[in-house]
Amino acid sequence: MKIKLLVLSSILTGLLVSGPLSAHHNFRSEFDINMPVIVTGTVTRLSLTNPHARLYIDAVDENGEVIHWDFELAAASALLRRGWKRDTLLEGDTVIVHAARARNAPYVGNVEYVTTVNEDGSEGFTYGSPRE
């Protein structure tokens, strides 16, 4: 019990006192906050890399074509400290991605948060990706 408390205390202290968690490059150098996008699709890969993790999903557009989306997440280390695990999102999972689009690439975005979709179509858990 004591150790669990220490773990929680440590992680939450980190969140409270931390400065920018993953301000690796200027968000504006790549993305436009005024171009939000919500994409529902199927996870093809979650890559927990630094300085940014990547989430790749396939989504069907209004013409029935499969679009391969490439989403930037916060740093893997920042995600891990926020509760992400390597099996948080698995290939084949259905997710709803809330992101800001890249300014010079059509199917690229920076994730604000991801919500999982259960088999019955209901929404599952939401995982944030800090942009700070």
Add this chain to the structure above:
Amino acid sequence: MKHSFARPLIITSTLLVSALLVSLPVSAQWPFYIIPGTPLLPDDTVNMEAPPPRTSDGKIDFTGTWNVIRYHQSGEQGRPVGEPATPPPGVAPYATFWDQGFGFENGLPYQLWAREERARRMANNGIENPDSYCLPLGHMQFHTHGQPRDIVQGEDRLAIIYEASAGVRQIFMDGRPLPDDDALEWWYGYSVGHWEGDTLVVETTNFRGNGWLDFNGSPTTEQLRTVERFNRPTFGKLEIDILIDDPGAYTEPFSLRVEQSLMPGDNLIEWVCENEQSTQYFN
């Protein structure tokens, strides 16, 4: 001198824990280890105000994993907004990752070219920041970065390992002088330290030019000299007062205050920079 391994760690108050438990997913992903000797209070929290640990010869021991304390309100990507926090009397303005001049009434004392260069870098969305290309950020960005850093203190040198950019900085405390002007210039400069009471005073020269003091791109030159005064007033707090003296870019020296909090039981997480996935989209 033998290094003291009885490093106390600090645990924050359970009040903070209970305040956030309801809203955040929490899961320790990195092996978590409480070092024996950690001074816990009866309620299983650490006495935050306990005296700092010392090495066997009585020196303050800075060893630990540290996280920057941010006092300002944050806007997009953590940019400081609103009014700057007021430091204690006699203490320099707080450093901020984005803008080291945030706490100064008129900003930093830039020379004209430096002011113009900063404006150019900002207009360019900061894509030339060394960090964008997995290169070292410079001491002030490292000091104020949201990713933690480890201080590993030995008898005659101290290493700071930054999770960000996997940076490594060494500070020599064996009495050696700073190198002469013919020495090479480095991303991290060349640092020597000495003790003034419980304060570790570190002077650094031999920096490369074209540096970045902050995310906005306040420039530094090869004339940069810094004097950092490290203090650990309690188990859980690190204070660094930094003098920035760069006659190549600023009209006068200025000072900044950085404060960091110990991260009990935590450690750095491996950081291998693979930013080629992002740089292809920069513009």
